[in-house]
Amino acid sequence: MNVQPIKQRFGIIGASPLLDRAIEIAAQVAPTDLSVLVSGESGSGKEVMPQIVHAFSARKHGPYIAVNCGAIPEGTIDSELFGHEKGSFTGAHEARKGYFEVANGGTIFLDEVGELPLSTQVRLLRVLESGEFIRVGSSKAQKTNVRVTAATNVNMLQAVQRGKFREDLYYRLNTVPIHVPALRERKEDIHLLFRWFAQEAAARYKAPPLTLTEEARQLLSNYRWPGNVRQLRNLTEQLSVIEKDRTVTVETLRSYLPAENMGLVPAGHNGETAGGPEGINERELIFKFLFDMKKDLNALKDQVSALTGGHPIAVQPVQPYPENILFAGAGNPGMSIRMPQEEEEEVDHTEVEESLSLEEKEKELIRKALDKHRGKRKKAAQELGISERTLYRKIKEWNID
Numbered sequence: 001m002n003v004q005p006i007k008q009r010f011g012i013i014g015a016s017p018l019l020d021r022a023i024e025i026a027a028q029v030a031p032t033d034l035s036v037l038v039s040g041e042s043g044s045g046k047e048v049m050p051q052i053v054h055a056f057s058a059r060k061h062g063p064y065i066a067v068n069c070g071a072i073p074e075g076t077i078d079s080e081l082f083g084h085e086k087g088s089f090t091g092a093h094e095a096r097k098g099y100f101e102v103a104n105g106g107t108i109f110l111d112e113v114g115e116l117p118l119s120t121q122v123r124l125l126r127v128l129e130s131g132e133f134i135r136v137g138s139s140k141a142q143k144t145n146v147r148v149t150a151a152t153n154v155n156m157l158q159a160v161q162r163g164k165f166r167e168d169l170y171y172r173l174n175t176v177p178i179h180v181p182a183l184r185e186r187k188e189d190i191h192l193l194f195r196w197f198a199q200e201a202a203a204r205y206k207a208p209p210l211t212l213t214e215e216a217r218q219l220l221s222n223y224r225w226p227g228n229v230r231q232l233r234n235l236t237e238q239l240s241v242i243e244k245d246r247t248v249t250v251e252t253l254r255s256y257l258p259a260e261n262m263g264l265v266p267a268g269h270n271g272e273t274a275g276g277p278e279g280i281n282e283r284e285l286i287f288k289f290l291f292d293m294k295k296d297l298n299a300l301k302d303q304v305s306a307l308t309g310g311h312p313i314a315v316q317p318v319q320p321y322p323e324n325i326l327f328a329g330a331g332n333p334g335m336s337i338r339m340p341q342e343e344e345e346e347v348d349h350t351e352v353e354e355s356l357s358l359e360e361k362e363k364e365l366i367r368k369a370l371d372k373h374r375g376k377r378k379k380a381a382q383e384l385g386i387s388e389r390t391l392y393r394k395i396k397e398w399n400i401d
Helices: 004-010 017-029 048-055 077-082 118-130 156-161 167-173 187-205 214-222 228-242 250-256 280-307 358-372 377-384 388-398
Strands: 036-039 064-068 107-111 132-134 141-143 147-152 176-179 314-317 335-338 349-352
Touching: 004 017, 004 048, 017 048, 017 176, 036 048, 048 064, 048 107, 048 147, 077 118, 118 132, 118 147, 118 167, 156 167, 187 214, 187 228, 214 250, 228 250, 358 377, 358 388, 377 388
Parallel strands: 036 147, 036 176, 064 107, 107 147
Antiparallel strands: 132 141, 314 335, 335 349
8 A cells, every 4th residue: 555645644754664564554543443552652642543433434524533642630521521410519500412423424533541440441442332322420322433543552451450440441442452662673764854944943933944964863763752752853943943053963963862760661671662552650659669679688788797797697588589670560589698707606587578559669769759749649649650640649549649
């Protein structure tokens, strides 16, 4: 299939085979009524795939509604999606149609679908299976003829395993999966996108377009781009506005790029994301608690050394424990600390166990962030690298003061 006309129509820049394949799948599935789940990292451009699906479907003349599920408070999301009756809750002064009713005959796009509460997931599953929904405060089922497309930047299978997302709903949404590649997976497009954004900025600000030196171009290609296309666009905008010299050197470019160890996805031996397409926010939490755990263990060693009068202690892992391994759940080894004794005396062993539970470490990090920012959840969420909605849900789930 020739995807070039589709790229031109939707302003898609790039020649990556992975990107072309995603566009091709979207165009092929469009004439059907199958549900589509678009996966990919934040900022990679997932929102254009549902637009392609709608534009090439028989519903193209019907409404197209995009809903950011992560931006709607949990208490009102059912009303937003399915509508409500007058007097169904405080402030419901009149009946209101929901998005599924308004989008009848068209397409609805649920962005960040992984953020939906479990109660709302049940309602959504009913729509997908029978085309029926019930307004909040009503007992009458209504019909709707809507094609559902969704997108997520989290690992849905992991969310299912943790009980955060219904398995039956996942398979209903994931009838046709489309994966949008991260920018680091389509390196051949990075310079092309930079040039396009530079031309746009030049026209907007009436200035000559930016150009890159060869070293700067190499740095641009080798950077991991945790924010993907969105980050590259923002970087180009900054350079276009701030820099007077229109030739960008590697030193100039490096000053605008965040440090390599800040907010980047850990890479495996082959340069791919370690562990698959997992949510980057959860990875950051894991690494933060690993660093905190290492500090606690070092402090424990110092305390034991002080108790033994400065004599050296032998610290032996119960089993091999590489420092670069991500782990989760129970069954992780503690540390066996051997105290120095006289040769003829029986050696005593003291077992010092530290909880390596991810849940406990997450609770601890959340409490620290809330204390640091004096209970301000927005700033605490930014510090932790998670959405405010996710932080609110964890506080409520774990009853954190």
